[in-house]
Amino acid sequence: GRSDYPNQVNNVLCFPYIFRGALDCGATRITDEMKLACVTAIAELAEAEASDVVALAYEGQDLTFGPEYIIPKPFDPRLLAAIAPRVAQAAADSGVATRPITDMDAYRDKLGEMIYHTGFFMKPVFNKARANVRKVAYAEAGEPRVLRAVQAVVDEGIAQPVLIGDETAIARAVKQAGLRLQAGVDYTVIAAEADTTLQGTRLLKSGQVDALICGMTGSYDSHLEHVRNEIGVAPGAEVLAAMNALVLDKLTLFITDTYVNETPSAQELAAITRLAAEALQHFGLEPKAALLSHSSQGSSERPSARRMREARALLAEQSPELAVVGEIHGDAALSQEIRDIYGIDAGYTGSANLLVMPSLDAANILFNVLKVASGKGVTVGPILLGAAKSVHILSPSATVRRIVNMTALAAAQVV
Template sequence: TDARTLAEALDGADAFLGLSVKGAVTQDMVEKMAPQPIIFAMANPDPEITPEDVKAVRPDAITATGRSDYPNQINNVLGFPYIFRGALDVRASTINEDMKVACANALAQLAREDVPDEVAAAYSGRRLRYGPDYIIPAPFDPRLIFSIPPAVAEAAMASGVARRPIIDMEHYRQELAGRLDPTASSLQVICDKVRGNPRRIVFAEGEEEKSIRAAYAFMNAGYGTPILVGREEKIHATMKNLGLADADGIEINNSRIGPRTREYAEYIYRRLQRKGALMRDCTRWVNQNRNIFAAVMVACGDADGMVSGLTRSFYSTYDDVARVLDPAKEQIPMGVSIVVSSGHNTVFLADTRIHETPNAEEMADIALSAAAKARKLGHEPRVAFLSYSSFSGNVSTSGRAEEVRKAVQILADRNVDFEFDGEMTVNTALDQVMLDDYPFTRLSGPANVLIMPGLHTADISSKLLQKLGGGSVIGPILMGLEKPVQIVPRDTTVSEMVNMAILAAHDAIVGR
């Protein structure tokens, strides 16, 4: 080049990569760069020119720095740990250019995908979306661990430097995800089954941003076909605003003009005509109530399961669904929350949804359903009925404790095929040393299914664990209806919503 100064070199340049000192680049230099210039000002601790100075003269520029307080932070933590992880896991003899390029390509691909709510939370809730202010994943992105190392490992194998090739790359990705997130590890068997048997899941609140993002994630992961209930033009506008391309694999069904709306209204009318409902009532419900519309889709076999709850309380949503779907035969509607501790121990809490003060018979039924759910998810149930004391007999005067003792006796009379005991404190239920103080107990080890004496204790316990970081909580999972329905909390994240859709699909596969 004939350029002898930085100013001359930047005249008409498409890109600048700096590793020099603060102030090396001026606004005059940036002004003379080519249209939509790329400026990587990587001087440490202060960049050659700040993003705000660039934006003042070239709003079309794409700027990145090494600073976390500016968009597009370029940091070694995005590359080195994951390159080393992938290289070590295949026992690579060297780290070559192919492996580094694979890392860069994986980062570029990840930046184009929808960003989890957990990452946005780390950035004060700022919405991260692919564009000039988000061209590279954030260092806090939990997906890096299962996106970059597999790409590096595959490149090492393809270039002949891997001494211990990985045979099952998908299993490797799942293992990496499980190391970071115990919830992912716990759900993996379920996810695999759903991928092998894709299902149609309807998202009742299809115009909501979270529903749309969850539908994309559900579809892209291969779990099945998502159906969004709502107005097509509004859903497409939200997709565009989110930077998500219109997807052929996502169905949109408008409850007002759907091809089977009339049939759905007639279905509800046949159910409720002797319970005070007129045909015009049923037509209005189907046209205006998306929860009812989605539930009828499931009841009529047009979808395998549904997810709702973003815009209304649990009980309002449940009442809508209950107009369409009955309890499953010989089952009791209830909620169970799955708590996965940092040590990867899994515990089921019930009932976290329906029964405020269950009687003894209801507690016994709740225990049966919760034990069945635990078994379906691969855990041999050991059920503990909880109270504030352990095996106190008639000493306690608490009505709740007496109901718990009766529930234990009811299960004993039913000759169930799983371990159970109570009443006992949570310390006794979960601590083998304390359990050993009661050699007569039916439990052979710490309990993994905890039956709470009331809804208040169950709900408070699960939410405290979730909010204070005592464990990852999946659910509450709604059980006991004749068709798979999951109702999420209104503050749910997209990832949690996808998990509930997966569980609905799994229920459709294995039965209620």
């Protein structure tokens, strides 16, 4: 279907979602009640702010409610979760549903996972964040992505946003984006000083906020320096490190250290593995770690192979409860069949879910290649490991959904 004029009704706006709801409840036909339910759901989105996906796709256009923007754009991802449940409920109410949906909240969650591919494995994190809502500060509050993320954070009830910036400029940006945020109700503002990340770390250190999100502008290292100097390393953590998660078609992988330690020592690798394994538990996952190398089970005596081998020995001694294999080739870490051929006992079955790399270069390159080649850009992180307080340094390419996910994680990690 074509859309040649503003507010032109396009069949793609409703048909896919009517059919989704009808198929999921086993409707025998499409009734007038189901059509009306679809129209009602679309009408309720009319005055809602445009989603981040739509804002990016139609960059430069005014997407606030008015003569040029009355109905949602056809490819607004929110249409699925808004229309399909209404249609399914209407089918049940009008007696044509052969499989009525009894738990509509669970159905909405399932649809949400279709929209946001990180939804399923982020669910335990979101639940923990909602259970004890924390104050999360944002160092780059003037960024449109941050404000859209803050709207989602408020809507999903996962944190109390604290925006570091100019109150007037933030209010103007909120209005320009067509967001529903209200100062003093949905968020509080702390006037920005020269360096907002430095300011944020000091707010975190003093206990005025519970967690901090930064990194949408500038270099990772510049933000890390403030975290290192103001927040420091948690007792027993030994080291700071970064980890990224990739949601792939068949599995989710966590890769470390992607940003902090250039060539970690064996002791640092062991510490990073422990920190990463602990972080996986926030996602409800049992860590299955692999120390990756060009070497496998002593096949090389090069320095990087020896470091990975020594790290494995330290983990066996200091953290025997962890399921860790290494040093090992990447394919063997992910394949039970390959390990069986070589007689390698990993201490776990199936694929590893935590890949510990021998260097920052290796970790960062692997993550970015997989992100584009296999992950469809669906990532979580960077997750900062080992800090004394809950703080995460994102990247300038962070999407709205990634900011929301990291906000939930930051809130969930507060102790």
